[in-house]
Amino acid sequence: MRQVLEEAAAPQTRLVVLPGRGVTRVWECAGPPGADTLVLIHGVAATAELNWGKVLAPLGCHFRVVAPDLRGHGDGIPTGARFRLEDCADDIAALAGVLGTGGFVAVGYSMGGMVTQLLYRRHPALVSGLVLCSTAGNVLGSPMEKLSALGLPTAAAAVRWNPFLRLLTADVLGPALVGPIDDPATARWARGQLSRTPLATAVSAMQAVCEFGSDGWIGQVDVPTAVVVTTRDTVVAPTRQRELARAIPGATVHEAQANHAMCITAPPMFARVLLGACLSVASGPGGDDRRTAGAGAGRRRAVRPAAG
Secondary structure (H helix, E strand, C coil), X not given: CHHHHHHHHCCEEEEEEECCCEEEEEEEECCCXXXXXXXXXCCCCCCHXXXXXXXXXXXXXXXXXXXXXXXXXXXXXXXXXXXXXXXXXXXXXXXHHHHCCCCEEEEEECHHHHHHHHHHXXXXXXXXXXXXXXXXXXXXXXXXXXXXXXXXXXHHHHHHHCCCHHHCEHHHHHHHHHCCCCCHHHHHHHHHHHCCCEHHHHHHHHHHHHHCCCCCCHHHCCCCEEEEEECCCXXXXXXXXXXXXXXXXXXXXXXXXXXXXXXXXXXXXXXXXXXXXXXXXXXXXXXXXXXXXCHHXXXXXXXXXXXX
């Protein structure tokens, strides 16, 4: 039985064609028979491997797991002149159709959390639950917004039109995007993954993040939702993360005493907190089945902070 579970949890990767849209790389774990599906959506300038690679196997012991590279990132669909979060949400919906996932729990990290919110708004029939990690309904007042105010639109245009700048990759923005990484080997690996995304895409994606706002409609979410708050985050303020949780009826809060790079620098903690959040919204065995247990009653639950 243990060998079967290990094989089901083992991550595999392949390229998947999305008709009319392009080709993207997908990481997958088959999961146990009949398990719920998680679709994992990574952050700005990252890849699925960088954001989720260290937690795929732990999640795969409980769920079918699908983690694509977003357009313009890694081996994702080539992006156009402008990066749009809405296009990413529609790509995920198309991928679900190709893979035949049926309804799934959408799990988003940082920018991926914003794509996840849009995915629910644009394709609600596909989404059975939400897990929103280190993200917000807007980034007003955040370091990323301050970068935008200092000239992100101008920078985006310069990168597009300057032949030299077009050769640069997102690793030059690493500290601003993921926060501090103390371990040299981990930092080298992260830079290698970030270098798979063009700087032009990263800058355009940051601009899209700064323009995003779900305040006017996020309160309409009516599926089980968990919010993972990174309490030491210097990229997306914890206050913004908690505001998002308060705005969603019945959302549970799962705190981790970590910074924005938790998915890279603290994978055991990330795996524990993320698994708990995913199980809290799952409908299958091991989940809370909150869809039939009164999630709409508006009750919220804070989960004890996890520390390394």
